[in-house]
Amino acid sequence: IYFDFDLHLATEIATALKRQTGHDERMQARSLISSRMAPTMTDVLQRLLHALHHPQELAILGPGLLRELHYRILVGPQGGSLMAALRRNDTTDRIVQSLALIRERYKEGLSVPELAVTAGMSVPSYHVGFKSLTGNTPIQYLKALRLHEARLMIARRQGTLAVIAAEVGYASAAQFSRDFKCHFHRTPSEEAKWMREHLGEPPQA
Incomplete structure (x- = not known):
């Protein structure tokens, strides 16, 4: 199963966690590693896969299930590393906003210079910041x-x-x-x- 991690949604949830519990400050950041899924993660994935085969359920429950899945990831074994990556700073904010723009306009002929301009960054800085946060170049x-x-x-x-x-x-x-x-x-x-x-x-x- 491939899951496209929504950094914009994850940042929103991470901010809420920090505001309520100081969650990201207490968790130790470490390199991302593979880990077993907790029963709570398996449960939400099964419900999401079931909804994918039922258009009405997907339309009504889909957004909530995706939000729950992101939450489970952020409070799971990988949460410390992800929280560290998502800590608010100027570059992260700009890249997260750019990711949201890409998701909205992915069907269009977006170019890296255009994305860099909308993020208020130079092309080299945009490339570095983007790859640091996502692990991919903007085009990838x-x-x-x-x-x-x-x-x-x-x-x-x-x-x-x-x-x-x-x-x-x-x-x-x-x-x-x-x-x-x-x-x-x-x-x-x-x-x-x-x-x-x-x-x-x-x-x-």
């Missing part, structure tokens, strides 16, 4: 976001692969297929087939 992050949105659309059978490619911002369906295979190790067609075989047909809304 944008591409991954588009591909994961496309994968979700494939799971929901939201149009042909060409339509989905265009919907997430790709001008070339061929480039979309190449990037998709590089990222997920399956072509979009293979992904669609895998979804049908393992998840069945989606329920009708």
